[in-house]
Amino acid sequence: MSEASKLFDQKASQGQVAPGASKESAVQQAGEMALKMYLKSQAQGGGSSAGGSGGAGDLLGFASKFLK
Known part of the structure; x- marks a missing residue:
């Protein structure tokens, strides 16, 4: 999501940004x-x-990649 902010x-x-477009909306999308x-x-x-692990832990790991 930091990349979306930079972009x-x-x-x-x-x-090149449409009038009325917000940075917050772009990051949320x-x-x-x-x-x-x-x-x-x-x-x-x-x-x-497969081993019964994953779930929320995987999701948090994935999300952390975008929160840097």
């Missing part, structure tokens, strides 16, 4: 998309839930 700032400095992609990968068997 928004970059585009805003170039005048990036987070929602990341979560959807994560959940889709879990539904397709891409997670580490």
